[in-house]
Amino acid sequence: MSGLEVQLAAIRAARARIAPHVHVTPVLTSSRLDAQLGARLFFKCENFQKAGAFKARGAFNAVLSLSDEEAAKGVVTHSSGNHAAALSLAARTRGIPAYIVMPTSTVRAKQEAVAAYGGQVTLCAPTLAAREAAAAEIVARTGARMVHPYDDEAVIAGQGTVALELVEQVPDLDVIICPVGGGGLMSGTALAVKGLNLQALVIGAEPAGADDAWRSLDAGKLIPQTDPRTIADGLRASLSPRTFGVMMDHVGGVLTAPEEAIIEATRLIWRILKIVVEPSAAVPLAALLAHRADLPFQRFGLILTGGNVDLDRLPWMG
C-alpha cells in the first residue's frame, strides 16, 4: 500500500473505533449565505460534536488505541482548551485519569469544560516552554501517555473522520476549507480527501494574526508561530514538522483572514445559521469573505470546528 492508502486505512479504522462515542454531525446550508457569497456553502457542524468540538474525534481515537496497560497510567496533554476537554471526556469514558496542563490565559468556558469532564488541571504560564515542562513533569511522575493536541498520528487519524463524513454527506465538493492551528485537522482532512482520490481541493484558513501556515507554505520551510495575535484562540499553535509535511504534500493552499472578518463571520453564522460557533470555527467563512474573488469554485465545504465560547464575552462586544 502507498503512504496515502495506509493513512486512509488509519482514518477508516479510527471512524469505526470512535463511532460509539462521537456524533455524526449534520451539514447545514443557508440560501441567504449562498446568495451573499455567490456559491453553495456546506457547513460541517462540529460545534455539535461531543464536548463541543471536532477534537473529540482525535482524543477518543488516541485513548481507545492504547493497550490496557498503557491506558491504566492515564493520559496527559497541554492544550488551550478543546483538545483538553475532549481528552478528559475520552479518558473518563475509558475510566482512566486525564492530566491537563492549561495556560492561565485559557478562556474560562474551556477551563470549566475540562473540570466538568473530570480532567485534572495543572495551570501554567502561557508559553510553549512552560506547557511542555509541566507536561513532562507529569509524565515522569505518573507514567501517563502524552497525547499531543495535533502532533500525533492517532489524533490526526481521528480528525480525518470529519472529512470522511463530509464527503459522504455532500458529494462533488470543489473545495474543503478547514481552520489551521497546529494542523491536525488540516492534516487529517487532506489525508482523507487525497486518500479517497477525490478532486476536492483542501485549503487551510488561519487568522492573519497567526499565519505560520501561510508563511511556511510560502517559504517552503516550517516557520514557527512566535507571537500569535488573534481572537481565534484555537488557532494560535504552530505547525509541527509532521503537519507541515502533510501540508506541503497534500494541501492546495492557505488563506488568511483579518480579525474584523473573523468577527464578522462569527456573527454572521450566529445570526443566519442560528448556531453558536467559536471564532476559530468562523475562520474558513472569514477567509472566504476576504478572498471569494480569487476562488473560481462553486461548492465549498467549510468545517465549523467548535462552539465553546464564553457567552458573557462575545467577540463583537469589544
Add this chain to the structure above:
Amino acid sequence: MSGLEVQLAAIRAARARIAPHVHVTPVLTSSRLDAQLGARLFFKCENFQKAGAFKARGAFNAVLSLSDEEAAKGVVTHSSGNHAAALSLAARTRGIPAYIVMPTSTVRAKQEAVAAYGGQVTLCAPTLAAREAAAAEIVARTGARMVHPYDDEAVIAGQGTVALELVEQVPDLDVIICPVGGGGLMSGTALAVKGLNLQALVIGAEPAGADDAWRSLDAGKLIPQTDPRTIADGLRASLSPRTFGVMMDHVGGVLTAPEEAIIEATRLIWRILKIVVEPSAAVPLAALLAHRADLPFQRFGLILTGGNVDLDRLPWMG
C-alpha cells in the same frame, strides 16, 4: 368527518402546500440535558426554519391559500415580529405586497428582518388598539387581506405542521410542550396530535409574567393579557376565543415559567445545544426546569419556536 378529522386534513393540506417553501427542521438531543432533567428531551428546532421561526409555516399557508384575485391586493398584519417577517417572506415569494404594522417596542432584529424580506412597515404605539386601528386603515385603503398572527384558521393549520413532523421524527412522546403567546402554535399542535389520535399530552408553557393561558384555563373562561411583563417578546399576546376554545378541548395543561428560569433556559440551550434561540423559544425548557417534579413522564418534545435575537443585547446581559 368529525371536527378533529377536518382539522387534521387542513393541517395535512397545509403541509403539502408549504412544503416547497419551508424546511423540515431537525430534532436535537443532548445527553447532558437529559441527565440534568432525568428525562429524554427532543428539541424541535424551528429556529432553523425560514425567516428564523415556525411562523413561516402559518404565513405561507395563509398566503398560498388565497385566490389570485384576493392575493393581488396584498396581505396585512400586526405583529411583534416573527409573524411579520414570515408574512413578508411569504408575500414576496408570491409576488404580492405585505403591509406590516409593528409597535415601536419591537426588537430591532425583528424590524430589520421584516424590511429585509420586503415588508412595508407602519410603526404604531405599542397597544393592541393602536395596532388594530393601523391595520384596519390599511385594509380600508388597499383591500389587502388581514392575516392575523394566530386567530386565523389557515395560520393555525400551518403551525400544526410542526407537530406532524415532530411525531414522525420522534415516536412515542409522552408530552409535547409548546410556548403559548396568542395560542396559534398550541392550537395547531393540539389539533394535530389529537387528530392523529396519539396519546401524547400537549402542554402549553408561558411566562409567569404573561400567564393569560394559565389563568384562563384555571378560570374556565378567557381572561385577556393586559400587562405582559416578560423578556419573551413573542409571548406577550392574548389568547383569542378560537385558540382558547382549542385549549379547553385539547390541551392537557399550562405551565408557567419565572423570568429567571427563562433566562437560564435560554443560556442553557445556547451553551449546551450550541444553537441560537430567542427567550420565547426557551420557555418550554424553563417550565420543565421549574416543574419537572410534577411531571411523571419520560419522553418530552419541546418546540424551539425561533432564533431571532438581537446579538448585541443578550438576555443574560442585564
